């Protein structure tokens with residue numbers, strides 16, 4: 001026959017909307033909440049430039065050496081306080097710390113446009129874990145950020161004012177999340193102290 005009766009039309013109009021044949025993409029392209037898409041692109045491209053030429057651990061070591069040069073007393077907080085020169089560079093804790101610090105930066109760059117990820121939670125936890133480190137003061141954090149930017153300035157061939165501003169904004173965001181975790185942990189500790 002080929003033609004439908006009015007009764008058939010009624011049944012069809014009550015039918016549930018058919019599911020789309022193609023499932024929606026499971027991982028839509030994310031956006032950063034604090035950087036524009038263009039800024040994210042510049043950030044990621046400059047990170048790849050850095051990574052191309054040097055390994056994470058040696059970049060991390062440069063950041064730490066720069067930070068200790070800017071504020072020598074900061075070194076006292078670390079377990080390699082008494083080591084200098086080659087001994088410092090080869091100290092397993094210095095190497096491990098330089099590497100783990102850079103892994104955090106790397107993961108933060110990778111996750112910058114995926115705000116729904118659990119990554120913010122892990123930064124908060126990292127901040128909490130810094131609450132028993134008396135040196136995690138605002139001043140020391142600022143020294144770290146300046147040290148990172150100084151090393152980037154040296155290593156990045158294509159660095160310009162804009163790239164540096166984007167890095168500055170990005171690092172301030174990462175550190176702010178850590179800082180929130182740090183302050184929560186401090187508040188919790190002080191609220192447990194009896195009057």
Ligand code: HEM
Pocket residue numbers: 074077078079093097100101104105126129130133135136137140141144145175
């Ligand atoms: C810029 C942001 C920073 C990041 C991403 C960072 C990251 C890390 C990571 C991944 C670790 C190892 C994991 C852990 O022990 O929980 C660590 C340990 C540590 N951090 Fe930080 N950190 C930052 C800033 C600072 C600052 C400003 C200080 C103080 C000057 C500091 C002091 C320490 C100390 C003392 C340790 C333990 C080192 C050891 O015992 O070997 N961190 N940090």
